[in-house]
Amino acid sequence: DIQMTQSPSSLSASVGDRVTITCRASQSSNTYLNWYQQKPGRAPKLLIYAASTLESGVPSRFSGSGSTTDFTLTISSLQPEDSATYFCQQTYSIPWTFGQGTKVEIK
C-alpha cells in the first residue's frame, strides 16, 4: 500500500498569509494526487486533482504542485473561510489512500 504523510498536522496563520501543506508518498504515485477540504460536520470537497488541476468553482488562491512522491498544496492568501482540514489522496494504486490531514486555523 502507498502511505501518504502530510505535514504539518496543524497550523495557525493569519488572514492574507501564504500557507503551504506538503504530502509525501511512500512510493511513486505519478501525478495521481488529489487534495480535499473538509469543514466540521461536512463531507470532503475536492479542491485539486491530478496534482495541479483546480476543480471547477474552487478559488484560484488554491494551487497544487508536485509529482512522483512529493506534493504541495498552497493557499496564496488565506481567507477566513479556508479554516478547515485538508487531506491529500493518491489514486495511483488500490487501496486509494489518504494522508492523515492538516488542520488549518485562522489566528
Add this chain to the structure above:
Amino acid sequence: EVQLVESGGGLVQPGGSLRLSCAASGFTFDDYAMHWVRQAPGKGLEWVSGISWNSGSIGYADSVKGRFTIARDNAKSSLFLQMKSLRAEDTAIYYCARHGSWSFNYWGQGTLVTVSS
C-alpha cells in the same frame, strides 16, 4: 445538480450486519464508478470499497475484505454496501462518492454507523 444521499446507518451490536444505500441523482449513474469512504470519529478518511460502472471491477480495503460487499443497481441509480461481522472499529461516518478525473469529485453527506453493545 449532482446529489448523493446515503441511508441505512444506525446502531448495531458487534457481530451484526447492516446494509447502507446511496441514492444518486443529477447525473447518468451508469457512466461512473462509485466508492465508499469512511471516517471514524475525529479521525481521517479511509477508502473502503469501489465498484466500476458495470460492476465488472470491484476493490476493497484489507480492513473490510471478506466482511463487506459493494453492489450497485444502475436501473435504480443506487449504490449499496452490505456490512457483516461488524466490529467496534467499523464505527464511522460512511460516505458514498462519485469517481471522476481520477478523484472523488462528489460526496454524499454521510451516514453514521455505530457498532456497540
